[in-house]
Amino acid sequence: MYAEAVEMEQNISLAPYTTLGIGGPARWFAQARSEADVAAAVEFAQARSLPLFVLGGGSNLLVSDSGFPGCVVHIALRGVQQQTDGEDVLFTAAAGEEWDAFVAATVEQNCAGLECLSGIPGTAGGTPVQNVGAYGQEVSGAIEQVRALDRTNLRWVEFHNAECQFAYRSSRFNTAERERYIVTSVIYRLRRDGEPLLAYKDVAQYFAGRKGTPTLAEVRAAVRTVRQRKGMLLTPGNPDCKSAGSFFKNPVIDVAHAERLRQKYAEMPHFAAGAGCVKIPAAWLIEQAGFAKGAAMGAAGISSKHTLALVNRGGATAAAMLALRDAIRTRVAEQFGITLEQEPVYVGAEPSA
Numbered sequence: 001m002y003a004e005a006v007e008m009e010q011n012i013s014l015a016p017y018t019t020l021g022i023g024g025p026a027r028w029f030a031q032a033r034s035e036a037d038v039a040a041a042v043e044f045a046q047a048r049s050l051p052l053f054v055l056g057g058g059s060n061l062l063v064s065d066s067g068f069p070g071c072v073v074h075i076a077l078r079g080v081q082q083q084t085d086g087e088d089v090l091f092t093a094a095a096g097e098e099w100d101a102f103v104a105a106t107v108e109q110n111c112a113g114l115e116c117l118s119g120i121p122g123t124a125g126g127t128p129v130q131n132v133g134a135y136g137q138e139v140s141g142a143i144e145q146v147r148a149l150d151r152t153n154l155r156w157v158e159f160h161n162a163e164c165q166f167a168y169r170s171s172r173f174n175t176a177e178r179e180r181y182i183v184t185s186v187i188y189r190l191r192r193d194g195e196p197l198l199a200y201k202d203v204a205q206y207f208a209g210r211k212g213t214p215t216l217a218e219v220r221a222a223v224r225t226v227r228q229r230k231g232m233l234l235t236p237g238n239p240d241c242k243s244a245g246s247f248f249k250n251p252v253i254d255v256a257h258a259e260r261l262r263q264k265y266a267e268m269p270h271f272a273a274g275a276g277c278v279k280i281p282a283a284w285l286i287e288q289a290g291f292a293k294g295a296a297m298g299a300a301g302i303s304s305k306h307t308l309a310l311v312n313r314g315g316a317t318a319a320a321m322l323a324l325r326d327a328i329r330t331r332v333a334e335q336f337g338i339t340l341e342q343e344p345v346y347v348g349a350e351p352s353a
């Protein structure tokens with residue numbers, strides 16, 4: 001048993017804790033500022049047979065209009081430590097650290113490895129869950145170790161990178177063992193005075209014609225500028241930012257299916273995605289299926305700058321967001337035989353159709 005009980009609030013609205021600004025209340029709500037708080041919240045929920053949801057920065061969530069009937073534990077552990085290891089620096093970030101501020105701090109110290117992940121909202125603890133990625137970089141390239149509480153036996157565990165089962169937008173934390181672990185800190189191995197990554201065309205284009213390699217700080221600034229142009233940088237007052245980022249993953253289909261589609265749509269963009277597989281940009285499929293940037297269904301809409309971002313245009317309900325999602329999914333499936341997979345996590349009960 002844990003001596004310190006964590007304070008439990010009741011009927012706390014979850015909408016303000018999410019970037020979409022949608023969702024009903026949590027029956028129970030705890031701010032976990034320490035590992036003991038995290039364990040105490042799990043014990044509280046288990047003692048009452050309540051479901052437990054782990055809330056980070058709320059930037060990859062769609063919360064049900066009826067809220068969450070169990071206990072929500074908000075990860076608010078803070079603190080960053082660092083240690084030099086040869087040419088590398090190991091940064092240990094508590095799970096509740098704000099991600100972009102942490103990236104800024106690593107770039108200020110001229111440490112390479114996270115610069116292209118600048119401008120992504122959320123917490124450090126959320127990054128291993130879906131193996132956050134952008135502009136040619138994935139957080140799995142920098143993660144050394146993840147520390148977490150195993151909810152099944154209340155034991156603390158440390159996973160090395162190879163044990164995290166990282167893949168495109170996935171890890172053991174959101175697939176086979178979804179909801180089993182609560183991440184409390186992450187160690188990132190970064191290269192001091194390392195070269196920035198310029199693999200992605202938008203970032204490379206930004207520096208086109210320029211002599212010499214840009215600094216890490218310049219790449220961070222470039223990524224944030226490119227993100228802002230696409231409405232993918234949280235900016236107060238910008239209606240295109242009221243989103244959960246990309247609402248759909250880029251589908252991976254088999255080569256034969258892609259070939260059949262290319263006979264009909266010669267211009268279809270496609271990228272190799274491992275043996276016998278091809279990745280198709282979800283944004284292209286959605287546009288071809290008749291959903292343009294800026295389209296709307298009531299208060300739920302598509303960002304005017306980014307087809308993949310579904311936005312709350314003001315007062316949208318979760319049900320409205322799901323209706324738009326389903327309309328897009330149905331049309332894409334009918335036209336291309338591809339079922340788009342939702343990226344944000346749905347919290348609470350989905351209304352039955």
Ligand SMILES: Cc1cc2nc3c(=O)[nH]c(=O)nc-3n(C[C@H](O)[C@H](O)[C@H](O)COP(=O)(O)OP(=O)(O)OC[C@H]3O[C@@H](n4cnc5c(N)ncnc54)[C@H](O)[C@@H]3O)c2cc1C
Pocket residue numbers: 019053054055056057058059060061075095120121122123124125126127129130131132133134181182183184231232233234241243244245246345
């Ligand atoms: C404008 C915008 C742009 C975005 N751009 C990108 C992008 O470029 N690339 C990208 O990959 N994502 C992007 N996202 C999605 C999102 O920012 C990331 O997925 C982020 O890492 C989510 O972290 P979070 O702390 O907000 O998690 P939350 O949204 O709070 O939670 C997401 C999931 O992770 C779980 N979780 C969170 N913290 C923990 C923890 N400590 N332990 C265990 N489980 C936990 C939750 O239970 C939930 O299942 C974007 C979102 C927005 C709004």
